[in-house]
Amino acid sequence: MSLEKELKKLNIGKIKEKQKLEDFTTYKLQGEIKLVAYPKSVDDLRKLLLFLRTNDIKHMVIGRGSNLIFVNDYYDGVLINLEEFNGIEIDEDTVVSGAGVNLIKLAYKVSRAGLVGLEFAAGIPGTVGGAIYMNAGAYGSDMGYVVDEIVVLDPNLEVKILKNRDLNFHYRTSFLQKNKEYICLEVKFKLVKGSVNILMDIIEDRKQRRLSSQPLEYPSAGSVFRNPENDYAGRLIEELGFKGKNIGDAFVSEKHANFIVNYGKATGKDVKMLIEEITNQVKEKYSVDLKIEQEYIE
Numbered sequence: 001m002s003l004e005k006e007l008k009k010l011n012i013g014k015i016k017e018k019q020k021l022e023d024f025t026t027y028k029l030q031g032e033i034k035l036v037a038y039p040k041s042v043d044d045l046r047k048l049l050l051f052l053r054t055n056d057i058k059h060m061v062i063g064r065g066s067n068l069i070f071v072n073d074y075y076d077g078v079l080i081n082l083e084e085f086n087g088i089e090i091d092e093d094t095v096v097s098g099a100g101v102n103l104i105k106l107a108y109k110v111s112r113a114g115l116v117g118l119e120f121a122a123g124i125p126g127t128v129g130g131a132i133y134m135n136a137g138a139y140g141s142d143m144g145y146v147v148d149e150i151v152v153l154d155p156n157l158e159v160k161i162l163k164n165r166d167l168n169f170h171y172r173t174s175f176l177q178k179n180k181e182y183i184c185l186e187v188k189f190k191l192v193k194g195s196v197n198i199l200m201d202i203i204e205d206r207k208q209r210r211l212s213s214q215p216l217e218y219p220s221a222g223s224v225f226r227n228p229e230n231d232y233a234g235r236l237i238e239e240l241g242f243k244g245k246n247i248g249d250a251f252v253s254e255k256h257a258n259f260i261v262n263y264g265k266a267t268g269k270d271v272k273m274l275i276e277e278i279t280n281q282v283k284e285k286y287s288v289d290l291k292i293e294q295e296y297i298e
């Protein structure tokens with residue numbers, strides 16, 4: 001029986017075969033995914049994971065693919081999409097969100113409800129679960145400042161609560177990044193009451209700044225490199241004349257040198273080779289080891 005049929009028999013939610021990688025990565029990379037599964041509940045997710053583990057089938061949870069580079073043009077496994085984990089509850093200063101919720105949507109919703117704390121996330125195009133994994137952040141804030149606790153499925157497939165202090169949030173990293181078998185299901189935020197008008201002005205102002213400084217008109221996965229201490233990766237890359245350089249359809253953005261953009265049919269390999277070229281030249285010229293902020297998936 002085909003894998004698709006076997007998974008459908010489990011009756012855990014939508015199963016989609018042969019999906020285009022471009023629909024699952026904000027880079028819009030060329031290639032194909034064997035299968036995408038959309039579990040409807042925690043029990044469905046458990047059943048799915050048990051099956052995948054028992055049968056030794058490669059798998060991973062995917063958010064919006066806004067931080068991922070699939071290096072090969074075929075993902076020979078199952079991507080688990082948590083879009084069905086999409087509830088949002090607001091009660092006074094507490095917000096509970098499903099891991100599959102779109103972070104931008106959540107940031108707008110809580111800001112419009114007059115809650116301060118998530119406005120930094122209004123331009124970060126991931127999911128709430130992906131943002132915990134990455135400790136996504138901007139403008140001097142990040143998830144670590146606003147998360148109270150999260151609900152996870154642990155490696156034994158048990159539901160557990162992890163408090164903020166357990167999550168080891170640091171610059172673009174968290175406990176989840178070091179413990180890949182934990183899956184974030186839900187996040188509880190503690191926020192502070194404030195003025196809707198001020199929050200919406202802040203969001204609008206930052207949106208205009210992003211639009212003028214970042215190449216948002218092309219597919220990308222945001223900043224490629226972490227900023228080295230006391231410097232900017234973009235400055236070093238620009239100084240080396242990389243703006244506009246390309247491998248295939250992967251180009252270093254003319255607008256912001258720390259962005260690689262897809263001008264059409266870029267593959268993960270094109271992006272990776274360009275990243276390696278930049279890393280090598282920056283090391284050679286400045287003796288700086290640039291660290292990538294995005295994640296390679298084999």
Ligand SMILES: Cc1cc2nc3c(=O)[nH]c(=O)nc-3n(C[C@H](O)[C@H](O)[C@H](O)COP(=O)(O)OP(=O)(O)OC[C@H]3O[C@@H](n4cnc5c(N)ncnc54)[C@H](O)[C@@H]3O)c2cc1C
Binds near residue numbers: 132
């Ligand atoms: C235009 C643009 C601007 C950006 N600006 C910013 C910015 O300002 N700040 C910033 O921090 N980032 C930024 N990013 C990067 C990206 O949006 C964030 O890193 C985001 O948090 C990734 O979320 P995702 O849901 O897309 O995760 P994905 O890219 O799909 O996955 C990333 C990792 O998280 C894991 N993961 C996803 N969901 C879960 C879950 N529920 N449980 C456990 N693990 C999970 C995946 O397995 C994977 O390893 C930007 C990206 C773009 C395209």
